[in-house]
Amino acid sequence: MEKTIVAISTASGNGGIGIIRLSGKDTFKIIDRIFIPKNKKKEIKGYNIKYGNIVNPKNNETIDEVLVSYFVSPKSYTTEDMCEINSHGGMVVEKRILEICLENGAELAEPGEFTKRAFLNGRIDLSQAEGIIDLINSKSDMEAKESIGQLEGYLSKKIKEIKQKMLDIMVDIEVTIDYPEYDVEEVTNTKALKELTYIKEKLTSLEESFNKGKILKSGIKTVILGKPNAGKSSLLNAMLKEDRAIVSDIEGTTRDTIEEYINIEGVALKLIDTAGIRDTDNKIEKIGVEKSKKLAESADLIIAIIDNSRNIDDDDKKILDIIKDKNAIIVLNKVDINDKNEYNEKEVTNLCKPIIKISAKEEKGLDNLYKEILKLFEIHDISSNNEVLITNERHKKQINKAKENIERAINSLKDNMPVDILSIHIKEALNDLGEITGENVSENIINEIFSKFCLGK
Numbered sequence: 423m424e425k426t427i428v429a430i431s432t433a434s435g436n437g438g439i440g441i442i443r444l445s446g447k448d449t450f451k452i453i454d455r456i457f458i459p460k461n462k463k464k465e466i467k468g469y470n471i472k473y474g475n476i477v478n479p480k481n482n483e484t485i486d487e488v489l490v491s492y493f494v495s496p497k498s499y500t501t502e503d504m505c506e507i508n509s510h511g512g513m514v515v516e517k518r519i520l521e522i523c524l525e526n527g528a529e530l531a532e533p534g535e536f537t538k539r540a541f542l543n544g545r546i547d548l549s550q551a552e553g554i555i556d557l558i559n560s561k562s563d564m565e566a567k568e569s570i571g572q573l574e575g576y577l578s579k580k581i582k583e584i585k586q587k588m589l590d591i592m593v594d595i596e597v598t599i600d601y602p603e604y605d606v607e608e609v610t611n612t613k614a615l616k617e618l619t620y621i622k623e624k625l626t627s628l629e630e631s632f633n634k635g636k637i638l639k640s641g642i643k644t645v646i647l648g649k650p651n652a653g654k655s656s657l658l659n660a661m662l663k664e665d666r667a668i669v670s671d672i673e674g675t676t677r678d679t680i681e682e683y684i685n686i687e688g689v690a691l692k693l694i695d696t697a698g699i700r701d702t703d704n705k706i707e708k709i710g711v712e713k714s715k716k717l718a719e720s721a722d723l724i725i726a727i728i729d730n731s732r733n734i735d736d737d738d739k740k741i742l743d744i745i746k747d748k749n750a751i752i753v754l755n756k757v758d759i760n761d762k763n764e765y766n767e768k769e770v771t772n773l774c775k776p777i778i779k780i781s782a783k784e785e786k787g788l789d790n791l792y793k794e795i796l797k798l799f800e801i802h803d804i805s806s807n808n809e810v811l812i813t814n815e816r817h818k819k820q821i822n823k824a825k826e827n828i829e830r831a832i833n834s835l836k837d838n839m840p841v842d843i844l845s846i847h848i849k850e851a852l853n854d855l856g857e858i859t860g861e862n863v864s865e866n867i868i869n870e871i872f873s874k875f876c877l878g879k
């Protein structure tokens with residue numbers, strides 16, 4: 423790592439302070455050229471902050487009054503010599519300091535290059551680096567918590583444990599290969615089969631944890647279905663109005679879909695097609711049952727809303743039919759008008775779905791709805807169990823590949839194939855897992871992962 427890199431690490435725009443970060447072997451040399459500390463002592467200590475001015479050495483012009491933090495290698499984010507310049511916020515000042523760093527020997531960092539160096543220098547592994555991106559992009563408390571776990575190495579530890587088990591089997595196999603005269607093959611095989619079955623179970627449960635992990639990461643994709651005037655937009659507005667750290671988002675995927683996030687008890691609900699709901703002309707006759715079906719298919723959760731001040735009719739029944747085999751909650755709305763509609767209750771109870779009574783207009787009953795959602799997705803288990811969850815598609819793929827190789831190994835044992843074959847499959851599985859933590863991963867994959875970072879991280 424020859425280059426010394428620099429980037430503005432704070433988000434663009436006006437803020438109280440801005441941070442410009444440098445990393446690499448020339449960091450202190452560059453700082454020495456452009457920074458005049460009030461205290462002239464030359465000594466550089468790690469975890470030290472100096473106060474002074476950034477001065478352009480070309481013309482001695484003072485650019486800003488700053489604090490510079492010093493991190494001496496290897497005790498820094500990247501493990502290299504690093505400095506962070508805390509300047510006054512605002513694009514002009516930050517950019518001028520950046521330019522002066524560039525003029526004095528630093529090179530502009532690529533997105534994620536600081537973290538990439540931390541990885542390449544061995545301070546963190548790849549899954550920890552990915553935890554950092556996820557933490558920055560978190561949309562809910564729960565997702566942030568999971569990312570911190572990954573960053574702290576929970577997943578890496580789990581993967582290492584499984585790899586160790588595989589290595590143990592490999593050692594046994596090597597013994598049988600190297601000392602055939604000891605005739606230990608049968609013992610080895612029985613033991614290996616037991617161990618491999620155990621490993622397969624561990625990998626399967628990690629792979630399955632992705633279902634929960636995905637929800638933490640992308641939010642519960644939720645669709646509100648109901649016939650015209652059932653109260654879809656009233657419910658949506660009531661949900662969005664509550665002060666639950668609303669994140670509104672317009673995603674660039676399809677022009678006419680607005681996705682909004684609401685945060686309930688630390689979990690993100692991603693409401694799909696809220697544009698369709700809000701647009702009052704876009705009633706179900708117009709969007710049609712087909713579109714509702716399609717929306718329902720892509721959802722993790724359907725909230726089917728029924729106007730409880732009227733009796734369920736054929737249009738309601740069409741919606742109830744859509745949710746039959748889906749993860750759904752039936753919401754009886756307008757209970758301020760009629761809270762006991764026996765006809766409706768009879769119609770919905772046999773569907774075996776949770777039923778929640780609300781008044782969207784008076785914003786009553788929403789808490790029960792939220793509780794039911796968390797229950798349905800076993801969210802509270804996630805937070806209390808401290809289990810390791812896979813939240814990353816790439817990790818899931820690698821775990822699946824490893825599982826398949828372990829299955830092959832098990833089959834080769836059962837078919838009495840030579841032990842060399844067994845060892846080939848286990849080695850493959852070891853490689854698959856190694857790609858998660860980044861021991862053996864191609865440069866393309868590394869570049870792709872770090873390109874998702876923001877500049878200055």
Ligand code: GDP
Binds near residue numbers: 654783784
């Ligand atoms: P949508 O067509 O399903 O989006 O329904 P809206 O949310 O536009 O609601 C239709 C009508 O029902 C509006 O006049 C709302 O004010 C009314 N409404 C919605 N929810 C309630 C409720 O809980 N109680 C009462 N009394 N009226 C409601």
